[in-house]
Amino acid sequence: xxxxxxxxxxxxxxxxxxxxxxxxxxxxxxxxxxxxxxxxxxxxxxxxxxxxxxxxxxxxxxxxxxxxxxxxxxxxxxxxxxxxx
Numbered sequence: 758x759x760x761x762x763x764x765x766x767x768x769x770x771x772x773x774x775x776x777x778x779x780x781x782x783x784x785x786x787x788x789x790x791x792x793x794x795x796x797x798x799x800x801x802x803x804x805x806x807x808x809x810x811x812x813x814x815x816x817x818x819x820x821x822x823x824x825x826x827x828x829x830x831x832x833x834x835x836x837x838x839x840x841x842x
Contacts, residue, residue, distance in 0.1 A: 774812045775820035779827075786828040793821045 773781070775796065778789055797817045800810065 772811060775817045776812075776823065779820035779823045786824050786832075789824045790821060793817055793824070797821070 775793055778784070778792060778796075781789070784792070800814050800817065
């Protein structure tokens with residue numbers, strides 16, 4: 758029997774919140790800041806409601822601040838490579 762309601766990951770529509778990006782271990786702080794700045798630029802170009810995004814637009818700024826704070830503390834200075842754990 759075919760699945761009628763696939764999971765977001767299976768359908769290619771999985772979404773990350775800005776804080777999930779900020780805490781992701783596979784990106785360096787610079788990569789996170791770049792990605793979050795792109796997201797911020799996109800959502801500033803048009804009005805989006807929290808319901809459409811799945812997170813409040815202010816969360817992008819909070820995530821950027823969290824990444825910067827972590828970088829200042831020396832966290833996440835390099836990416837995690839397979840087998841490092």
